[in-house]
Amino acid sequence: KPRKRKPLPPQAVNSVIDGLKRLYVEKIKPLEETYLFGPFHSPPLTPSDFDSKPMVMLLGQYSTGKTTFIKHLLKREYPGAHIGPEPTTDRFVAIMQGQDERSVPGNTVAVQADMPFNGLTKFGTAFLSKFECSQLPHQLLDHVTFIDTPGVLSGEKQRTMRSYDFTGVVQWFAQRSDLILLLFDPHKLDISDEFKRVIGALRGQDDKIRVVLNKADQVETQQLMRVYGALMWSLGKVLNTPEVSRVYIGSFNDRPMRAENTPLGAQLFEAEQNDLMADLNDIPRKSVDRKVNEFVKRARAAKIHAYIVSSLRARMPFMGKAKVQQQIIDNLEEEFDKIQREHHLPRGDFPNVDYFREVLQGYQISNFNKLNPKLLKNVDDVLGIDIPDLLHKFRNPYD
Amino acid sequence: KPRKRKPLPPQAVNSVIDGLKRLYVEKIKPLEETYLFGPFHSPPLTPSDFDSKPMVMLLGQYSTGKTTFIKHLLKREYPGAHIGPEPTTDRFVAIMQGQDERSVPGNTVAVQADMPFNGLTKFGTAFLSKFECSQLPHQLLDHVTFIDTPGVLSGEKQRTMRSYDFTGVVQWFAQRSDLILLLFDPHKLDISDEFKRVIGALRGQDDKIRVVLNKADQVETQQLMRVYGALMWSLGKVLNTPEVSRVYIGSFNDRPMRAENTPLGAQLFEAEQNDLMADLNDIPRKSVDRKVNEFVKRARAAKIHAYIVSSLRARMPFMGKAKVQQQIIDNLEEEFDKIQREHHLPRGDFPNVDYFREVLQGYQISNFNKLNPKLLKNVDDVLGIDIPDLLHKFRNPYD
Numbered sequence A, B: 001k002p003r004k005r006k007p008l009p010p011q012a013v014n015s016v017i018d019g020l021k022r023l024y025v026e027k028i029k030p031l032e033e034t035y036l037f038g039p040f041h042s043p044p045l046t047p048s049d050f051d052s053k054p055m056v057m058l059l060g061q062y063s064t065g066k067t068t069f070i071k072h073l074l075k076r077e078y079p080g081a082h083i084g085p086e087p088t089t090d091r092f093v094a095i096m097q098g099q100d101e102r103s104v105p106g107n108t109v110a111v112q113a114d115m116p117f118n119g120l121t122k123f124g125t126a127f128l129s130k131f132e133c134s135q136l137p138h139q140l141l142d143h144v145t146f147i148d149t150p151g152v153l154s155g156e157k158q159r160t161m162r163s164y165d166f167t168g169v170v171q172w173f174a175q176r177s178d179l180i181l182l183l184f185d186p187h188k189l190d191i192s193d194e195f196k197r198v199i200g201a202l203r204g205q206d207d208k209i210r211v212v213l214n215k216a217d218q219v220e221t222q223q224l225m226r227v228y229g230a231l232m233w234s235l236g237k238v239l240n241t242p243e244v245s246r247v248y249i250g251s252f253n254d255r256p257m258r259a260e261n262t263p264l265g266a267q268l269f270e271a272e273q274n275d276l277m278a279d280l281n282d283i284p285r286k287s288v289d290r291k292v293n294e295f296v297k298r299a300r301a302a303k304i305h306a307y308i309v310s311s312l313r314a315r316m317p318f319m320g321k322a323k324v325q326q327q328i329i330d331n332l333e334e335e336f337d338k339i340q341r342e343h344h345l346p347r348g349d350f351p352n353v354d355y356f357r358e359v360l361q362g363y364q365i366s367n368f369n370k371l372n373p374k375l376l377k378n379v380d381d382v383l384g385i386d387i388p389d390l391l392h393k394f395r396n397p398y399d
Ligand SMILES: Nc1ncnc2c1ncn2[C@@H]1O[C@H](COP(=O)(O)OP(=O)(O)OP(=O)(O)O)[C@@H](O)[C@H]1O
Pocket: A060, A061, A062, A063, A064, A065, A066, A067, A068, A069, A082, A083, A084, A085, A086, A087, A088, A089, A090, A149, A150, A151, A152, A214, A215, A216, A250, A251, A252, A253
């Protein structure tokens, strides 16, 4: 049963994000808790999930210039950064705003409630020891958190070198990122098996992906065109979307362009770099939109989940519960169909049957909560009234 | 039974091609005729099939500059050329060496034994009236024949506008071409359904394909990079080969480059144009290689065909021929297996079963010729002795 909470004071709703936070605590979280949304979907949101800065993740083969790219944007190295021609960055690093310069180890970061990284504990300590948070005071970091990553490896056998689920971790960050930069350099174009798995893990996040063809001044123009063409040729197949990913061609570091290749460089690279900066500047605005969007998706999922759980509960008889429970588990697909029809719910928004069945096996359906119309009305209010009101009142603060 | 022919005088074998021609007439054609290779595969080769100049076919949407490209190479228009912003070229045009300038209609061209276009009759007069041969005296045409084509149309409904099998005709020319240029321009990038079918018809000829991104000076550099990237993105999916097609970026006409976009143009486009010219100059040499290669393929196919036909003939009983014929037709796949094992033939070189069955239905197997070891030895000699000798003696005249 939902615990009673004191409502937040109205003046706290001073921005869209605060509004969402309040709606969540007052109207969505109680429903999630009543119907066990957490174990079936994802843990309840914490304040840090709302407050977290927009994230930009950099991915690419080793030595394509990911760490240098971040250094270029910050105009300095972040604490703990390593730059070099061999695979250097051996961990995931979250580069965040902080009053002092320091590097916090992953195991510590993951348990801090005010950091948006609690969810990473599921990847185990083998991963957490390859994760750290690098803090420094920097104006840019007021608006954006960067995720630097270890270079993607080439060659199938290298896969065994990872002591943790690399692809899973990338996916976790990708879902929470606002922009994903895929870095290539003219001498490192091949898309290895690990890279393919990584790109596969980005499915559904395609609109966040930007491709950077870095170190473009390292080769002469004709060569660059070959390289760029080959990159697009294979990316089109790997990403497999009809929309072409935006590619930025340039050299993102502080050193001057290589003189031999400047006729193209001076003109093109500068324009490309400006475009990429504009794209980065646009992130905070888009991040608010994304948060609203994900909030709406979560509210819808929680509503459907509540109907499923309470409907299954209603199917339980007074006697012979175990048998009916087994029937329900066996015919879960049909149960979903019935629930969908009865409550006129969109089938596409239903959860994955197999995963739901697996979790269900750990519960007694007869212990589930019954349908509580008031809790469901709350969600409908959020979706139909509160969020539109909120957007109308505050607009996007970045607009 | 093979008719007796006077052998060509040895001095006629003064080049690889003449050597092939002689080997064909003396050692392959008799076998082909004995075992009806023509109806089951393709008509006997004529002298013009050997003597025909290397062909370069231009394909692309309307107005991408195909006709202008040919004009640019010849430094003049060919008789009957039309250039303009709307769909202009409404027919296939073979641009060939000739003493006088003239335009010969397709129906006439197709029946001329000294022209390599007899095979086109199978596309009917609806096509032949959309085909012509444009002749003019020109040094370049000593080495190459160009095939100008009507622009590929966009929009599914346009398909009905063709009164003939456009894709089939493209395929016919593609098989006989040494180079296939796919032209795009920055404003005509989309690969329509007809274009997809056309590209599909080029399957197996991938190594002949070169892509030309024409009119590249019409857009500024950043735009050009977008356009080029998008082209490679979709071409990679449509051509579906791991090898990246060579793309030439430039503006292939006589007008000066557009000044605003010259920094890239002057450098890059010139280098690209030079590369493409080098590729074109290389055609005669490659064409000889291709002809040898295709000759070998044909000889192998004729040999396998002879084994099939004579083996089926050997299966026929004295009585009850009709029943056995039907059994053979029904179990043709197994018959092929048996023949393959018995004579140690490569399975991959066997003809398509279904097509073979279809043709077979029009014949009495009992009327086929029996195995003639001497005819088969001839083919083995050609493959094992004569052709290696020929290549040793003459090399490629262009090497
Ligand atoms: N734009 C650039 N032009 C030329 N050299 C560059 C550029 N960016 C980075 N480099 C050089 O490339 C090498 C690799 O850079 P960096 O360490 O930033 O790559 P990385 O992608 O972070 O690699 P890893 O995955 O191993 O961490 C360094 O020697 C760096 O100086």
